Amino acid sequence: MKKIIAIFGICSLIFACTSSEKSESTEDTSTVAVAAPVDTTSTAATASVGSAKGEQLISGSDCLTCHKVDAKLVGPSYIDVANKYAATDANIEMLAGKVIKGGSGSWGEIPMAPHPAISTDDAKEMIKYILSLKTN
Numbered sequence: 001m002k003k004i005i006a007i008f009g010i011c012s013l014i015f016a017c018t019s020s021e022k023s024e025s026t027e028d029t030s031t032v033a034v035a036a037p038v039d040t041t042s043t044a045a046t047a048s049v050g051s052a053k054g055e056q057l058i059s060g061s062d063c064l065t066c067h068k069v070d071a072k073l074v075g076p077s078y079i080d081v082a083n084k085y086a087a088t089d090a091n092i093e094m095l096a097g098k099v100i101k102g103g104s105g106s107w108g109e110i111p112m113a114p115h116p117a118i119s120t121d122d123a124k125e126m127i128k129y130i131l132s133l134k135t136n
């Protein structure tokens with residue numbers, strides 16, 4: 001009888017070990033699965049991650065008081081901006097600079113307010129999002 005109990009004990013120990021190992025290994029694969037798309041498809045993934053971040057930054061700033069995605073308000077609609085500029089590094093840099101320093105003359109006489117508190121990186125994320133709205 002003692003033997004049976006001992007075997008039982010060992011079995012349940014082994015079972016406990018294997019099952020906890022199992023749950024660990026599922027965790028491992030899920031971490032790998034989450035990390036993998038960022039690594040492998042770096043350009044596509046960065047672009048979409050970038051524009052999602054830019055969208056968040058824009059809704060967290062005052063941009064939407066003057067800009068709408070698809071209609072002119074005080075400033076041009078973001079779709080108009082996206083259709084005017086190709087998403088090149090030079091344009092992203094130039095437009096990010098305009099967001100930070102303010103600007104006028106591209107769309108009319110009304111100037112865009114400067115945003116000195118926005119970092120260059122954040123401004124670039126915003127511009128990447130805006131330029132991703134291109135429709136033509």
Ligand code: HEC
Pocket residue numbers: 058061062063064065066067074075076081095098099103104105106107108109110111112113115118126127130
């Ligand atoms: C006070 C109103 C106002 C706010 C706030 C504002 N904009 Fe503008 N924005 C404008 C106006 C007006 C223009 C057109 C300027 C021009 O004609 O050059 C403009 C132009 C732009 C352009 C195009 C620049 C060009 O040279 O073609 C971008 C990109 C832009 N805004 C992004 C943003 C972002 C991002 C924010 C938030 C951080 C923002 N704007 C906040 C009024 C605003």
